[in-house]
Amino acid sequence: MTICKQTCQNNCSCKAAFFQYRLNASSGRCFLLSEIFTMKTVDALDYTALAFIKVQKVTSHRSSHQVARVVGSTIGSFVLLYFDQFPGMPTKFSYEELKTATEDFTKKLGEGGFGSVFEGSLKDGSKIAVKCLEGLSHIKRSFLAEVQSIGSIHHVNLVRLRGFCTWKSKWFLVYDFMSNGSLDKWIYHGVREQILEWECRKKMILDIAKGLAYLHEECRQKIIHLDIKPQNILLDDDFNAKVSDFGLSKLIDRNQSQVMTTMRGTPGYLAPEWLSSVITEKVDVYSFGIVLLEILCGRKNFDRSQPEEESWHLLHVFQKCWEQE
Structure with a gap:
């Protein structure tokens, strides 16, 4: 030794x-x-x-x-x-496996600040979505946070992390494929002609709430997502909603009532508590509330296309309605 x-x-x-x-x-x-x-x-x-x-x-x-x-x-x-050596843990894929599965990363599903997502199929025929992260230390932190937070937990309203891969300066996360994409493509009336039925929207709201309740109350450690927004809610074939993208998530012990951390998330969905940098899982509840209002109203939280400037912010609209009883 x-x-x-x-x-x-x-x-x-x-x-x-x-x-x-x-x-x-x-x-x-x-x-x-x-x-x-x-x-x-x-x-x-x-x-x-x-x-x-x-x-x-x-x-x-x-x-x-x-x-x-x-x-x-x-x-x-x-x-x-070594996650792939224990039952129930994510599989460690080789780069060649993912390259083959995605047909050399040719079917791009989308692109965001943390990287690109590609469609693929495994040898057993199951469809996957592969997120490719590249480069700097904050990308590595996002990768580690994702695997650490949802690598070993399973819930019907959380997108399943199938596995991961590291190759040179690239980091890959492999998920179940969600055929109906992200929630934002369906709830804004100005984006799609098809407007979801009220029962469908109600079920989506309940699905998201169940996923968050599981993260906050039923895991060994509390998992605070910190970036709940329509783009991070994915829909399967039957429009079941599943919480995804845990790259900003924070794990805290159950005996901790609050945690101090640097501000992270998306403007428009950030709770007021972020101003003090001392947060609890309630920051996810605030973000969920904004998403709920967007689902009900069929518009974005901030929308410059509204005819009057005072209507640009959805919360201002609700505040005005409340003041007018």
């Missing part, structure tokens, strides 16, 4: 060392890794395993805390690589 650690320290190209042993740590197998995510190629199921991560030498107390945070997040990333 000690020799494995020293060998990596003396090798400039080594970024991490992985030591496996069965019964005695004095003898085992050592793997020197030039890339962190090549740890997936190491079969650790029948062994006790230790990981040694090379970090820059620090000279101050403050820097040591920074390194601790980096190492902690890195170890969290390692855990993701």
Whole structure:
């Protein structure tokens, strides 16, 4: 074990060392890794395993805390690589599998601030949607948040995360395909000719509420979504609504009544509590309320196409109606 650690320290190209042993740590197998995510190629199921991560030498107390945070997040990333080895956890796909499934990423379903989404089919015939995230650290955080939050939970009103893939600077998330797309394509009267029946809209509202109630009340840790909006509500063949896109989500312990975090989400759906940066799961309830009003009214929360400026904001319309009884 000690020799494995020293060998990596003396090798400039080594970024991490992985030591496996069965019964005695004095003898085992050592793997020197030039890339962190090549740890997936190491079969650790029948062994006790230790990981040694090379970090820059620090000279101050403050820097040591920074390194601790980096190492902690890195170890969290390692855990993701082994999710596919346990029943019920997301599968780790290879890049070639996703390339084949999406016909070389030719069927684009949409594009947003975090990347593009492509349609695909797996070998068993099931249809999937593949989200491709590229680049910077905030993209990595989004990827990790998504896998961590919904990787092991299942609910009929949450979009199922089938698996994930990491390849070079790209991060892929694989979901069940939702044939009717996102809610925003159906509820704004000016966008589609087909107006949903009231019973259908009522069911969608209940579906979203059930999904959020599960996240807030029935998981081991509370999961605050932090970006509830029509674009993040997907519809299946039967117009069942499912909450999706957990890239901004926050996990908090059940004994925590509130959490402090930097502002995140979409303007128009942000609760007033964000001004203090101290939030609870109620920020999702506020966003849900805005979505509910949009579903009922068939218009966006902020709509410049309205004839009068005082009608641009949907909440102002409701406030005026309330004042006029």
